[in-house]
Amino acid sequence: MKITVVGTGYVGLVSGTCFAETGNSVTCVDIDKNKIEKLSSGAITIYEPGLEKIFLRNLKERRLNFTTNLAEAVKDAQIIFLALPTPPGEDGSADLKYVLGVAKDLGKILQPTEYKVIVDKSTVPVGTAEKVKNAVLQSGKEINVDLSKAFSVVSNPEFLREGVAVDDFMKPDRVVIGTDSEKAKKIMGDLYAPFVRQGNPVIYMDEKSAELTKYAANSFLATKISFMNEIAQLCEKLGADVDLVRKGVGSDERIGKRFLFPGIGYGGSCFPKDVQALVKSAEEANYDFKILKAVEDVNEKQKLHLMPKIEKYFKNNLQGKHFALWGLAFKPNTDDIREAPALYMIDALTAAGATITAYDPEAMPNVKKIVGDKISFANNEYEALNNADALIIATEWSEFRTPDFEIINNKLKNKVIFDGRNVFEVKQIKDLGYHYESIGRA
Ligand SMILES: NC(=O)c1ccc[n+]([C@@H]2O[C@H](COP(=O)([O-])OP(=O)(O)OC[C@H]3O[C@@H](n4cnc5c(N)ncnc54)[C@H](O)[C@@H]3O)[C@@H](O)[C@H]2O)c1
Structure with a gap:
């Protein structure tokens, strides 16, 4: 054709x-x-x-x-x-x-x-x-x-x-x-x-049902993510482990294993705008789509979920602190940075007086276009660690999952990792002597 x-x-x-x-x-x-x-x-x-x-x-x-x-x-x-x-x-x-x-x-x-x-x-x-x-x-x-x-x-x-x-x-x-x-x-x-x-x-x-199907699918997936992010918040407060809860919940075939991973929020060109658009469409049809409004609200807050942890560790003084940031794309295997949580972290950290060296396998050129020289960029994940007070992980690229911790130890000024994507096993990192903060896990 x-x-x-x-x-x-x-x-x-x-x-x-x-x-x-x-x-x-x-x-x-x-x-x-x-x-x-x-x-x-x-x-x-x-x-x-x-x-x-x-x-x-x-x-x-x-x-x-x-x-x-x-x-x-x-x-x-x-x-x-x-x-x-x-x-x-x-x-x-x-x-x-x-x-x-x-x-x-x-x-x-x-x-x-x-x-x-x-x-x-x-x-x-x-x-x-x-x-x-x-x-x-x-x-x-x-x-x-x-x-x-x-x-x-x-x-x-x-x-x-x-x-x-x-x-x-x-x-x-x-x-x-x-x-x-x-x-x-x-x-x-x-x-x-x-x-x-x-x-x-x-x-x-019919055309209308097809149009709504797409919004319903994306909004449902976004709902799953925000729901798990709230469960993760609760885990932190109650001392439960979201990884175990996720496995327990996801084994139920009615729920399914996918899209249950907590993190620092969803981004990208689709979920944020599609959730917003469906809320608006509902409003125009005189329907108050309460669940989706909450999904959006939870996600907005989740993007900065690591900030209070970082601030607490550094005693509310990030002035002059330097961070290594691993991951910029809104998710792995793409160079797309639209609505990427990493961008929100960059804004919050630099506003607090911190400096950042970032590394992402694909998304750095796109981020450079937006942030200019507000942050610096490294040629690989290890180079990003030079003189850093702590490592922050914002995207779960596979290559970040099993890094050489000896190199990390030698480069980081403090053994501190803030992991927004639960890339590492808690016990493994703690056994290596790190102060390790992730999402929904003690
Ligand atoms: N990106 C995704 O993962 C994804 C998945 C499913 C659906 N969608 C939807 O698909 C649509 C496109 O998304 P995208 O991510 O490909 O967008 P995009 O921004 O990557 O691409 C859109 C392209 O359209 C071009 N364009 C704008 N006006 C034009 C015109 N008058 N004539 C010709 N080209 C024009 C732009 O230059 C751009 O290259 C959106 O509605 C999006 O919600 C996106």
Whole structure:
């Protein structure tokens, strides 16, 4: 099939590459000229395990193309994916200006006799498919073109996780397709058939239910995290161990083992904004979504959960103290730092007069763009420890899990570790003579 993907960020680039990998001819469009030039010349723009190899293969075999020209890109396409940003507006609701802007552009480009499927892959509030449809129709009307038979709009939310995005896309747990058009349903079913050969379901539904499914899924996962973070707080107060509680709880099949790990809060481009947007959508529908408001509130506080522990250890005086910070990305295996708890730690520590040397395997260039020379950066995790009064861990990269403690001992000024991701076993670290503070464990 011929496919256009509009928006070549995390979702657009992964989707476009994976669709090309199954034999489709894909053109990715973006307004960012620099990004398109890089991608066209074979330089990948995001870090995502396994992506570069298939990106280069499909680029070489010309199944994957890049352009800034929307009209050219959609000319022969049967399916047009919108993988555009939906950032929170000032009131927390999803800002649809990118999605509706492209919908209007499409209204000026589409031909009345050539049927195409327009697919919302962005995470969008209930009712957006209808808005996209109206925007395309209206825009066509303005130039006297009747597009009422020229397209269907489908809601096909994306569930990939950064860090394992290629695997998630190639073998999704499920594919959700929201449409009332039989024709669009058939085209989408054919497109996704190679991705669900192992029997995972393609779930067809109406557009509104598909749109809500994505928000409900992310909000539920965020709820699990905030719930466990509150259990961890309680563990600290009552002297219980959250690792043991987690195992005890997670062995119940109704609950499941995943997403029960406490830490310094969730971040990223999805959970924070999707929880906020669902709270706002509920508000607009005159519904007070109490649980989700609490989920958000708990998460905001959790990002700085280590600060009182650090302050207490240093007797409320962080002026002139120097910290090694391991991990900047909002989670391992990505260079994405959107809403990363590490950024909140950087702000709080520097505001208190401390200095920081950070190390992250992938995310340092992105952080440099934001914080400039507010902190310094190291070439590896050990170099970050030079002259540090303590080590703080903000992201659980695998390479941090079994470090050489002899090097750590020699470099750290004090044997002190504040671990926001429960990377180490408590007993192991304490036996090594460390003052060790983590989340929800004595
Ligand atoms: N990142 C994730 O893990 C993830 C997972 C599932 C769903 N989503 C959702 O997918 C959507 C996209 O997220 P993302 O993380 O890929 O965003 P992103 O910011 O990484 O990428 C968006 C891209 O769209 C481009 N763009 C903006 N306006 C454009 C226009 N008019 N024409 C062409 N390109 C334009 C931007 O330049 C950027 O490259 C969001 O709604 C997000 O909530 C994201």
